[in-house]
Ligand SMILES: Nc1ncnc2c1ncn2[C@@H]1O[C@H](COP(=O)(O)OP(=O)(O)OP(=O)(O)O)[C@@H](O)[C@H]1O
């Protein structure tokens with residue numbers, strides 16, 4: 052396995068929890084088990100401590116405040132958005148703002164609906180049940196959840212076959228908080244049962260700088276403003292990546308400098324870790340470079356492009372491309388992948404005379420693994 056083989060996406064990881072990617076990838080937005088432990092020390096504990104996401108944070112504040120005044124659990128909350136933007140952090144904050152316990156599970160961990168029924172009937176009044184990766188919940192468990200969310204009731208099935216009977220069981224009023232990176236995979240009936248849906252957005256550099264400053268404080272790292280700006284600019288709008296880069300730069304600062312994270316230290320460290328000034332890593336750049344130098348900027352099919360960089364097409368499609376598209380460096384068109392002018396400039400190549408072959412492209416075809424774009428492969 053090459054160091055670039057970033058393995059399966061969370062959605063492919065099969066049952067159970069998504070486990071550690073053991074590649075050395077500073078800018079992967081997902082976290083392995085080890086990193087999740089490190090992260091828990093950096094989590095904000097209250098809404099006031101939660102940086103950015105002004106829309107979601109303000110709306111959620113109202114939802115929670117209203118519920119507290121009425122003395123009733125708030126509506127069920129769905130948090131959706133890409134990895135590393137703070138869904139789990141917010142779910143835990145909901146519990147701490149309400150002063151209630153948070154019971155944590157995840158869609159793939161609920162193998163039988165009986166497990167979920169047991170979990171639901173063990174909730175104390177007002178508890179928060181957090182289901183991570185809720186789009187991966189099995190169908191029978193999902194159906195059980197409908198009634199629990201609506202009527203605070205579960206049907207416990209006794210017996211098997213034609214003689215089986217369902218005994219309704221009251222459960223304590225609770226708040227379900229679901230998190231998903233793939234809201235599109237949620238069924239309508241499940242989605243409709245959430246009273247509040249928070250759509251997480253990527254962070255701007257100013258907010259990322261605040262995240263970095265806060266983490267530096269917690270880690271006891273001395274950090275200059277231009278040092279944090281440098282890290283923020285390479286963090287792909289994602290607090291998880293910002294925190295990870297900060298930890299790596301801190302290591303570098305301790306070993307190679309006097310421990311202070313300055314602009315020069317940040318630049319030298321991030322160059323060493325192969326994260327460029329837009330936040331691209333080596334694989335991102337080699338994909339872009341192949342597209343520009345071997346295929347004249349495209350269009351070229353993703354399978355061909357993947358072969359050119361010695362990678363699996365799904366890695367190129369699901370790990371590299373979403374950010375390259377978001378950064379305006381690559382477009383997905385019906386005829387294949389195309390480099391934008393910004394890509395030529397970023398790699399230090401002259402933009403071809405007559406412009407880039409960007410024609411009829413949609414640019415933002417979602418990478419949902421459905422393989423739509425691979426259809427156009429040569
Ligand atoms: N708004 C924020 N303010 C401060 N730190 C944040 C914020 N959002 C996220 N973080 C930091 O980023 C890390 C990742 O956040 P979190 O685990 O909540 O993301 P997530 O959306 O649940 O990701 P995943 O989809 O992979 O589960 C956390 O350790 C937290 O410290």
Ligand SMILES: [Mg+2]
Pocket residue numbers: 138139140183230
């Ligand atoms: Mg999470």
